[in-house]
Amino acid sequence: MIREVVFKSFSRKLSKMLEDFIEVNELKAELIKLEKPAYSLKNALKELKCSFSEFISVKLFLDSIQEPFLIIFLASDKLDETKAKKLVNVKFFLEASPNEALEITGYEEGLIPPVSVYGIKTIMDKKIEGKEFVFSPAGKENLFLKISPKEIIESNEGMIVAEIVK
Secondary structure, three states, rough: HHHHHHHHHHHHHHHHHHHHHHHHHHOOOOOEEEOOOOOOHHHHHEEEEEEEHHHEEEEEEEEEEEEEEEEEEEEEOOOOOHHHHHHHOOEEEOOHHHHHHHHHHHOOOOOOOOOOOOOEEEEEEHHHHHOOEEEEEEEEEOOEEEEEEHHHHOOOOOOOOOEOOO
């Protein structure tokens, strides 16, 4: 019971942190709160009334020397690891574990937003750049972010935009 209370408190702080980030940076991004948690991408797409090609995946990886980096790509696409390895200049990398994702970003794996994650190299697939807006997780199972790719790029210092999908 205590763990659940602590997590709920932590979860509220994360959504407030993202909300504050949007406000302070004067983003046009919009937080969308669903009545019930969307425990699957299919449910989220239905509730948000968006398509698979409008939803982004934000994944945390660790390179061969344990340096973290985020990769953002359309949920409808598959990451091309060979292209990603060249961009981060490593021979291999691994997706971060749930504990590593939480510890490094402050967000649970699968719920990491494309903004408000500090000090981590971020790579975004070029296909996203041409979209008017995209939807992403926003730190909780029932909270999503509608944001323009331009705002994602402007909010991530030193972001790399490149072709990283198959």
